[in-house]
Amino acid sequence: MQGSFVDEHSARLDLARTAREIWQRGLGAAGDGNLSVRVSAGRIIATPGSCHKGRLEGRDMVAVDLDGRSRGRGRPSSELQLHLAAYRQRPEIRAVIHAHPPMALALNLAGGRVSEVVVSEVIFAFGQVATAPYTTPTTSDVPETLAPYLACYDAILMERHGSITLGTTLEQAFIRLDALEHSARIASFARLMGGASQIPSPEVERLYAVAGVDSQLPYRQDASSCPPLEPGDSAQQAPLEDRLIEAVLARLRGGGR
Numbered sequence: 001m002q003g004s005f006v007d008e009h010s011a012r013l014d015l016a017r018t019a020r021e022i023w024q025r026g027l028g029a030a031g032d033g034n035l036s037v038r039v040s041a042g043r044i045i046a047t048p049g050s051c052h053k054g055r056l057e058g059r060d061m062v063a064v065d066l067d068g069r070s071r072g073r074g075r076p077s078s079e080l081q082l083h084l085a086a087y088r089q090r091p092e093i094r095a096v097i098h099a100h101p102p103m104a105l106a107l108n109l110a111g112g113r114v115s116e117v118v119v120s121e122v123i124f125a126f127g128q129v130a131t132a133p134y135t136t137p138t139t140s141d142v143p144e145t146l147a148p149y150l151a152c153y154d155a156i157l158m159e160r161h162g163s164i165t166l167g168t169t170l171e172q173a174f175i176r177l178d179a180l181e182h183s184a185r186i187a188s189f190a191r192l193m194g195g196a197s198q199i200p201s202p203e204v205e206r207l208y209a210v211a212g213v214d215s216q217l218p219y220r221q222d223a224s225s226c227p228p229l230e231p232g233d234s235a236q237q238a239p240l241e242d243r244l245i246e247a248v249l250a251r252l253r254g255g256g257r
């Protein structure tokens, strides 16, 4: 279902405020990342390229169409292609945030699976985060590789680069970024303290049902058509531990045969 569009003046002010918050919260260095809001079917307002995210004002934002052509003053970021790929594939999406959240990136670099659900809140915030393989930033490789992920997930971590979160509002995209970084921080600290266990599959499934995300996200409807949650996974497959639990439960349900 598609909601109404936010007016352009409000979108510009919201972008400036959210960009400042992202920088102040350390979700990227001053020049990192970019944010955008779709204000009509074919008009996107976005943060400009090469700017300090803590010092932007509404009038600094740039306007582009869905093909990335400038529709006013200013120069859009080369990374805006990533946003446009999301808008083209997901008509319901009204805001995109690309950031460089340090704990999520560090957890991935250290070999952690960012997709593992260690706290229940992530289910309610974005359902599931997928990790996409590394691509060279600012090149066309990024939107090409990310396209199938954008079709399936609302939160994606790009290896050695950053995150992308989508929302039907800018606030929702920000909350998803914040939840991604927060859960990665908890998982990272838990690993330092001896290990982070994830929530068992049956409870994760129950959380999905309670959160009501099954009807909203493509990967919940048909996971086989979506990229795997982690680059090393050959298919959309739960981790070994979960598959073993499922196998044992299935055997018990069958009367122990």
Ligand SMILES: [Zn+2]
Pocket (backbone or CB within 6 Å): 032, 033, 079, 098, 099, 137, 161, 162
């Ligand atoms: Zn980036």
